[in-house]
Amino acid sequence: MKPEEILKKRWGYDAFKPLQREAIEAAFAGRDCLVVLPTGGGKSLCYQLPAAAGRGLVLVVSPLIALMDDQVAAAREAGLAADALHSNLKAGPKREVYANLAAGRTELLYVSPERLLAGDIYSLIGERLVLAAVDEAHCVSHWGHEFRPEYRRLTEALDLFPKAARMALTATATPAVREDILGRLGLRSPEILIGHPDRPNLIYRAFPRRDQVKQVLEAVRRHPGEGGIVYAQTRKDVERLAAKLKEEGLSCAPYHAGLGAEERRRAQDDFVNERLDVIVATIAFGMGIDRSNVRYVVHANTPRSVEHYQQESGRAGRDGLPAECTLLFAASDLAMHRWLAKKDLHLSAERQRALEKQLKDIGRYAVSPVCRHSLLASHFGEPYPAAGAAQAEEGCGACDVCLGETKGLPEEEARLTAKKILSAAWRCEGRYGTGYVVNLLLGRPGERVAANGHDQLKVFGILKEAGEPAVRSWMDQLIVQDYLEVTEDEEYPLLRITAEGRALCQDRGEVRLGLPVKPAKDKKKPKALKLAGGALDEAGEELFGRLRAVRRALADKAGVAPYVICHDSTLVELAAHRPATPEAMLDVKGMGEKRVKKYGAFFLDAIAGKRDLPE
Ligand code: ADP
Ligand code: ZN
Numbered sequence: 001m002k003p004e005e006i007l008k009k010r011w012g013y014d015a016f017k018p019l020q021r022e023a024i025e026a027a028f029a030g031r032d033c034l035v036v037l038p039t040g041g042g043k044s045l046c047y048q049l050p051a052a053a054g055r056g057l058v059l060v061v062s063p064l065i066a067l068m069d070d071q072v073a074a075a076r077e078a079g080l081a082a083d084a085l086h087s088n089l090k091a092g093p094k095r096e097v098y099a100n101l102a103a104g105r106t107e108l109l110y111v112s113p114e115r116l117l118a119g120d121i122y123s124l125i126g127e128r129l130v131l132a133a134v135d136e137a138h139c140v141s142h143w144g145h146e147f148r149p150e151y152r153r154l155t156e157a158l159d160l161f162p163k164a165a166r167m168a169l170t171a172t173a174t175p176a177v178r179e180d181i182l183g184r185l186g187l188r189s190p191e192i193l194i195g196h197p198d199r200p201n202l203i204y205r206a207f208p209r210r211d212q213v214k215q216v217l218e219a220v221r222r223h224p225g226e227g228g229i230v231y232a233q234t235r236k237d238v239e240r241l242a243a244k245l246k247e248e249g250l251s252c253a254p255y256h257a258g259l260g261a262e263e264r265r266r267a268q269d270d271f272v273n274e275r276l277d278v279i280v281a282t283i284a285f286g287m288g289i290d291r292s293n294v295r296y297v298v299h300a301n302t303p304r305s306v307e308h309y310q311q312e313s314g315r316a317g318r319d320g321l322p323a324e325c326t327l328l329f330a331a332s333d334l335a336m337h338r339w340l341a342k343k344d345l346h347l348s349a350e351r352q353r354a355l356e357k358q359l360k361d362i363g364r365y366a367v368s369p370v371c372r373h374s375l376l377a378s379h380f381g382e383p384y385p386a387a388g389a390a391q392a393e394e395g396c397g398a399c400d401v402c403l404g405e406t407k408g409l410p411e412e413e414a415r416l417t418a419k420k421i422l423s424a425a426w427r428c429e430g431r432y433g434t435g436y437v438v439n440l441l442l443g444r445p446g447e448r449v450a451a452n453g454h455d456q457l458k459v460f461g462i463l464k465e466a467g468e469p470a471v472r473s474w475m476d477q478l479i480v481q482d483y484l485e486v487t488e489d490e491e492y493p494l495l496r497i498t499a500e501g502r503a504l505c506q507d508r509g510e511v512r513l514g515l516p517v518k519p520a521k522d523k524k525k526p527k528a529l530k531l532a533g534g535a536l537d538e539a540g541e542e543l544f545g546r547l548r549a550v551r552r553a554l555a556d557k558a559g560v561a562p563y564v565i566c567h568d569s570t571l572v573e574l575a576a577h578r579p580a581t582p583e584a585m586l587d588v589k590g591m592g593e594k595r596v597k598k599y600g601a602f603f604l605d606a607i608a609g610k611r612d613l614p615e
Helices: 003-011 020-028 043-052 065-077 091-102 113-117 122-128 149-158 175-184 212-221 235-247 261-272 306-313 331-342 349-367 372-379 411-427 434-442 447-451 468-480 499-505 538-558 568-577 582-586 592-607
Strands: 033-036 057-061 082-085 108-111 129-134 165-170 191-194 202-208 227-231 252-255 278-281 294-299 323-329 406-408 484-488 493-497 514-516
Touching (some): 003 043, 003 592, 033 175, 091 122, 175 191, 202 406, 212 227, 261 278, 294 306, 306 349, 411 484, 411 493, 538 568
Parallel strands (some): 057 129, 082 108, 129 165
């Protein structure tokens, strides 16, 4: 069977997504390859389809044990003989996995690196292995954001099967990480397939943080009844925010490493199974979760790097439908990251340099009044829009800058404003903190200011009109652009002008300053926010809601996550096309033969207006 036919028959899809066909063909040709595709780009299909071709066993090495069972269930939905082997497996199921392997029945085997390296399955894999896929391949690199020592040993195992092709997959890889993957996993003259990192269905926003609770609530309230994740920096932040959201009557739970294993498992389960709308979490949350209809991700604090941001925000909208990613920035978050990292005494000089660069990059991302889609793409070394694609006149239409919610100050005004702030800092000679300099610029008389005679300075009150939030945000912007720096003495963080800052005061260098624009009261939501870009009318949305309820009932009955039954995008298609027969349903994107057979009748009932849920 041709790959297209397998795709249609097993998964119900008409066409490959970018680079899937190339990856699959490399696998069929026995050639190694590296696949870099953004989240939602369809990486799993690259190794699942070869497994469905019946040519032998496909092995998938993945560090995400918590995800494996759901991945296996989803693969089985496409009719694959799939199993998983990891340390949490009970004796009974484990025996079955071994028996399937020994009998040569297994088509797709998920395995954790530890379990693979234990070595006892090598002889069972034997000659049948045609493809070894290494998922989350960036874990092999120090330069990535999730280094895993066991990944460095994977070649030991892979080298035992020289005939099997190798496929390394990851969502985020800067050029340095890519090089590391190629070398460390021993890919042999590999085909290199790098997709464009942009996620066009995500709306990115980055705002200066003013009132954390209020700003988080605003973002959450735009999505009543929908799934979302709020990331905060510390456990305390998480507890505080979760309590606030609960007070506001939202369906939400906290998640961080300080909670008991049982409590964490329950929060995660409830979220994945759509019994819970909002998770407030530290970055401990996410590696093991797969809910494809997360409609928004809010960062209440600044993440540690652009890679972290891409990974965490990327958990929104995996189903390809519109979703929102909001980042609330404050320069103090970066100082906190630095402080947390310094607690780790083993931080090498090299890691420390890497950290400083990461902090600088994420700070620039957050405060530059420049299209966020283009900033992200360029961080990963790609042009935006992708080569050959046309740039719309009003920009991407999916970020705060292009939507006109953040505006850059005109060049001259930015320079002038920066000079005012910088000269105040200069006057203070690096002996005071940020708050002091802010008060000075706002013209707030205070004992210390008066005692120092600073109320006589020309800069005293010079930015009174702008107001405190603007002045604070501009300072943050000047910090990430290296014109100001915050240094620590024994007790207080002090604000200091840098050499670059002094040069700027003499009109050498360029500066960019931006600010959120007050939204008009009745400003419409961006169009893309509507489900499927407004593809559904009101009756369609109502039907979509009922189909979701049917899916949840089916999932509960089967003991799997709703997305294993099918994705939101498939429900949207069903609601839009309203097929009336199983045959018509086969034409709906994402259904496929097995799904229609198993669930078709229940969905047809819902479409026909029957209200009973499956029991
Ligand atoms: P990734 O692992 O790259 O984040 P997934 O493998 O989870 O992405 O796939 C993301 C979504 O895209 C899933 O819902 C999957 O079913 C869907 N998908 C994969 N391949 C195709 C295709 N060729 N056409 C349509 N949808 C696809
Ligand atoms: Zn934009």
